[in-house]
Amino acid sequence: MTQKHIHLIGIAGTGMGSFAGLLKAAGHDVRGSDENVYPPMSEKLSAWNIPVVSGYKSENLEPAPDLVVIGNVIRKTNVEAEAVIARGLPYTSFPKALHDLFLVRHHSVVVAGTHGKTTTSSLIAWMLTHAGRDPGMLIGGVPENFSEGFRLGKGEHFVVEGDEYDTAFFDKRPKFLHYKPESLVLTSLEFDHADIYDSIESIEREFDKLTQLAGPRARLYVASKDARLRKIVARHHPSNSIETYTAEDEPGDTIWHAKNIDIRPTGTSFMAFHGTTCIGKVATQLFGRHNVENAMAALAFGLTSGLSTSEVIEALAEFKGVERRQTLRYTIGGIRVLDDFAKHPTEVATTTEAVRSRFRDGRLFAVFEPRTATTARHFFQAAFAEAFDHADQVVIASVGRKEIPEAERLDTLRLAQDLRNAGKTARTIEAIDDIVSFLVAETREGDTILLMSNGGFGGIYRKLEAALRAAHPGDLV
Known part of the structure; x- marks a missing residue:
């Protein structure tokens, strides 16, 4: 080069x-x-x-x-x-520079989808690294098995997180249309990015273009529960090039699936199957059914890319997760504080469910900041009212984008009322200092605080730690 x-x-x-x-x-x-x-x-x-x-x-x-x-x-x-x-x-x-300077010389492994692409791409990159394949990678988050979200490998593969957001002011195509995948993992397809897409159909058209970029010898890995994705890939690729995966209880005709899912405070285990053949027991340090699905995608990729069963299962067991994905930041006074990047109703729902399954001894306080171009608007007003089923108490922070006209914004007062009507204890609190004061006053030993934002959340992590430490002097884990 x-x-x-x-x-x-x-x-x-x-x-x-x-x-x-x-x-x-x-x-x-x-x-x-x-x-x-x-x-x-x-x-x-x-x-x-x-x-x-x-x-x-x-x-x-x-x-x-x-x-x-x-x-x-x-x-x-x-x-x-x-x-x-x-x-x-x-x-x-x-994205064009990434392709021209790196991907063009490697087997391009692209992981795309509304949810799960950061964790799944990190799992695949770690799996290849653990097996000595020395992959390159560029991932939106920071996998905890690596020091950074990028890696300059000398091996055959380069793993990239494929983003459907636009490329630049001079190129309004999605970033992932530059990547020309030779292996393509499709995790999910839901409406998002309301600032550039006007409907789920407009997003679907871009995913359709992406699957067409995958060449005739490409292998595709598709979450079987997503009917839109299955329809798209079947339109352009023969069935023998498509690997379906799921973590659903009823796998149907899905090729790769998980059974006997067991979520505990130390991690999640399950039995992995290829058709009717049991591959073996998989133990991970991840939490939640959605992460079992991410693990199944990585497992399917690994076992169809020349890795042995032992290499795949060992890599899954040693994968530590991704920063800001159910990350336990600290425990003070027996109160756990977790940080997560959840920004979409589906992500809020799966994350709260996973944290509830992980910690069952106390109450779960879910604190959410709606700040993306989509969640700050009213598109998901009804969906958010159903996203906190597994939380005991809910705090909705102020909308993080004041430039959005008030008539178009998520109505946080209405959301809190809808949650209360559904039997939840819910409130809106605008000031970060007031959220901190509420959490310190209301939580007790055994409780879990889950902070969800795709930004810095006004420095709440540092402020809450200081306040909890002051309330529980000498007690920090």
Whole structure:
């Protein structure tokens, strides 16, 4: 690979920052700019010796780079992007650069879907690594078996989390349409990203295009419970190239399935089957039926990609999870505090169910911040009212996007009332400090607090820890 001087505009986002680290690991001279450069990404970029300029300006392009990668948060009117185009500098998008500089030389393993793609892609990357296959990877989260969400491997495979969000201001296609999968895992398909999609059908059309990009020799792994996905893949691929998987009690004609699922505080175990053949008992450090499904996807991939049964089962047992996915941050005064990235009604429902199954000794306080472009709107007003069935108490924080017109926003007061009408103890609390005060006053030993947000949640993790420590001096696990 020819080494290049590469400049990234919008470098401090999760995806762009990790891609910058991957480029640096590959030997490129990397630098970048961003308007908001905060920890933890600012600290990571510094540790990787990647210079970052705060603020966008044309002078950031001196000396002229060989290539400019423009992030999807950058608008056409951005002064630095305008300078790139005016000066005729070579530029591209993050997903196009990922394909051209990395995926094109590897067997591309793409994991796509509304839910579960971060955990499933992390499982597959770990499975290949554990088996000595030395894969490359670029994943939206940080798998706990790795130090970062990227890996520069020398092996055949490169595992990438395929995102359906748009590419850049000059390319409005989904990112995953750049990846040309040779192995494609499809986890789920539901409505999301209301800022760029107007219906589930519009998202379905993009997944249809993705399956068409998978070549004639590609193998596809499809969650069998998703009728839309099954219909899409059957339209373009023969049945002998499609591997279906499930964690449902009634697998039907699904090829790979799990039985005897047992969720305990230390993890989840189940029996894995290929058709009527029992593969063996699988023990994982993950929690919830949805994670059994993710594990079955990875297991199916591993066993159809040349890995032995023992390699697959051992890798699943040693997989530690992904940061911000049911992560136990601390236990103070016997009160557990967990952090999760849940941002969609389905994710809230599966996460609360998993945490309830994991910790059964006390009450579950579910605290949710609706802050994505979709969840901050009223699209899921009714769905959220049914998403907290496994919580004992629910706290709904303020909508995290004040730029959305009030008439279009999720009505948090109505949501809390709907939950109360369904028999839940629910309330809305706007200020983060007030949420912290409520939780400290109401929780007791044995209770679990589940904080759900895809952002920093106003620093609630640090504030709650300090308040709990003050209320329970000397007691921190």
